[in-house]
Amino acid sequence: MFFLITGHLFVQVDVRNSESGEQVHARLDKALRKAWLTLRFHQPTIASWVVQDAETGKLTKVYRTLRDDSEQKTWLENTLIPVPKKLTSNEWANTDPPAQKLPTLFVINPSPSSDNYGPVRRDLILRSPHDIIDGIGTLQLLDRLVDYVSKAFDEGNYYRVPTLNGSETSWLSPPFRVAADVPFTLNETQNKKLASMAAQKEAAAKSDGNPPRVGLSLSKEHTFRLLAACKSVGITVTHAFHAAIAMVLRDVQDRNIKATCVRYVIYILRNERARCKPPYNTSDCAASVYHSVSGGALIVDTDFPGPSQESRRKDEFLQIVQTVRDYYEEVRNDQEHYALAPFIWQDSIPRIPATGTVPPVPPPKQLPSVSISSMGCVDYIIKPDRGRIRVYDPWVTGEELGNGLGLFLGTYRGELCLSSAYNDAWQSHDGAMDFLKRCLAVVSVGLGVSDV
Template sequence: MATHYNQYAWQQIEQRVWQRSVDEIERCYAVLSKLYEGSGRMFFAITGHISLSIDIVDSFHDDLDSRVDTALRNAWLTLRHDHPTIASEVKYDTSTNEFTKVYRTIPTIADQQAWIDETFVKISTDKTGSEWANNDPPAPKLPTLFVITPPSVLHEENRPGAIRRDLVLRSPHDVIDGIGTLLLLGNLVKIVSKAYDQGSSFELPTFDNGSELRNMSPPFRVAANVPKSLTETQQRRLANVASLKEQQLASDIPLLLIPWKKEEITPGKHQRVALMLSQERTSTLLHACSYIGVTVTHIFHAAIPLMMRDVQEKRSKPQTLRYVSYILRNERANCTEPYNSAKHPAALYHSVSGTSLLVDMTIPAVGSSPTVDQQQSESEEFFRVLQEMKQFYHDVRDDAEHYQLVPYYWASSTRQLPPAAKEPLPIPPPSTQPSVSISSMGLIDNIIPTKAGGISVSDPWVTGEELRNGLGFFLGTYRGQLCLSAAYNDAWHDRQEVETYLEMCVDIAFKGLKSYIF
């Protein structure tokens, strides 16, 4: 490891305890969590979910439920050895106002059992995993796997006699990101299948002498081999980006905002609501996207400002409002081996766009009724917005220097903590400019197998805990079905309202593409 990265190398500070500095991405999420700590909830806490349906391979085997849970427990411990950073924790030092990432080894059987007891939690409930995750679940400081036995509901992939478990991973966002969560769950599925098939002959890893330390994940700077310093040209580019953002903030064009209930000032419960398209509708949409050379992410990001336009209160005259957002991008492809693979899921290897994504929308005057010309104009507007989205995404994709600038983009968007912050800090008020963002998980089948041995997998999803009054949309396709979901906080939005927004976006997407749907 290069000398200038020594601060990011895992170093032993006392017996069994290792630590390293956090990078800009990890610090950004750690700061957000700290700022909202007084709410009693964890800002952007990751929630990852999958449902498992396990075939009964031996009807004469006693206590099959116990066999399944033992396989899950053994797989979770194996995962700890393969990806030990999942057992790390970001600590805050009030004396220095700094964060460090800390890891403790578990060399003895007693240590391993203590970690299992703390982070592998069986839940007794009458809810499914998705329902339980919407019921204000705990947000432990150590990433924790909650194992839920849901009510006996037969889904398409379930059969009478199959055993089902819903798995919910809860983790601080400064330990793992969204794609990393799906990668981790995909790896877990494969190990569970092996552990279930092998039963008592399944071989557990050994943790003696810290053997797992070789698998520790570095921060993005190291994983992507980001140069220590910027070139003069890159420094000028960053200065131009900062100047452009100041100009955008100073614009006279009002912002396009999502409506919210203004009575509440403190966060309530994070909630997730999802809209699943059928395989037929998903296939139709994908074919239309392929025909015109766009992705479903472009389509649904384009639908968002159009949806927000349609829910605005109209005035006596038309008005122009500006949608301002950003894109989140998985940067694992820009990491060096083995960090570009599923071998290092428990890490934050993603970026935000440096410049803001801007789309201007015209809100028609009150009382205006659509004419044929206006309907034609709406179709043109959809493709105008779609092309702007596609261009913005491609500009980031084709930027060879983007990954080198990622740490600086994160640093510029990180809020400042007061010196020697006392605990807890006052909870930030709701934003006066709440908007809607979108995170795309892509084709999840490429990350989580739909079947592993006798285990069928369904309903994989991930969110970050929303404690603000904006909305976070998530997009992913699995088993041929596209799912558009939203994370929101019930202090400022309700379920029916957000479901309507999702339905509007789907409707906008299909109406916009109707000329290309065959």
């Protein structure tokens, strides 16, 4: 199994005068079961897994159709799991939950069933191997799930789950190479470009279980002012926080090290769904891995130690953020990148250990890095309201297997959230939260936006 992707949101339904809270609880749980089965029909890849041939080492994605109602019941029980403990979703996500073989939906009920007046809430946490789905796909999949929950809740006993008789296999998501018609060979120009990217990466590097998660949310007013400030200088909020990461990484270095410069080197992910042909370019194929990694590296060199005066830090931030913006635009506007993507993955993925062997635990990096994945305005992916169902707090995170941090950025219902996955073998909750707060402080000073 590759590492896991974890996606979250919670749904809420108000209790009307004509019904009891107990009735709404039961109705919502029944709608969830129907919706999960419906999702398997339209997105059958959620019931697939990857196996490795012991002799050849070849990896194959497998989907097995259901033979009878008993197998359907077993799949439902194994992949739609109520969480018995009364925990918040963040608390549960930080308890090292099980790594399932198949994509699995965990359901938390934080609202007491005895409350006949308050809203009924369910926290939905999707955990899936990353070789089945990626971050954007996870959000798209959760949006589809809520669509089906809303429909099943409104229609009640009249809602009919599609029959899982094997016809759903026509909706299985193909590999990216098929979805985007990626050629199997590159032309001479593309090969030269690939070699140039590899050389740039090498030169840049030569210079002097479930991840716990922490999050930092901004108010609507603070978010509005921050977005307006970004727009005024021609950048996005992603550019701003990525520039801040480079500065904060420099700021937290040991002051006793003998260096005059700190180099930040990182790569970014690019959503390739727009490059895919229909229907693979839509959320009809959300359960897929249709993203790539940038070919060239983002390189930011900062003076060490950094300036202490606020005016000089603001100038430094604005200079770095232009470098970040130019890099993002270069990656975004590269029309040939989708064709190079499989070859870049091929060169960067290490050889898979032989079946049955246990590879050594990799040592921590001497210079742990920090990445950032931006989901943008999540309202465009997950609709906030439909019918009686209201959606809140959507987020997605990967696993941080090393001693660095993986930051995630997104805005929903007008509120920006910056969160981080971290490996608690190397990092602490307080340390990860401190890093997020430092990034926010750098952005606030750089753009002249306070949180009051």
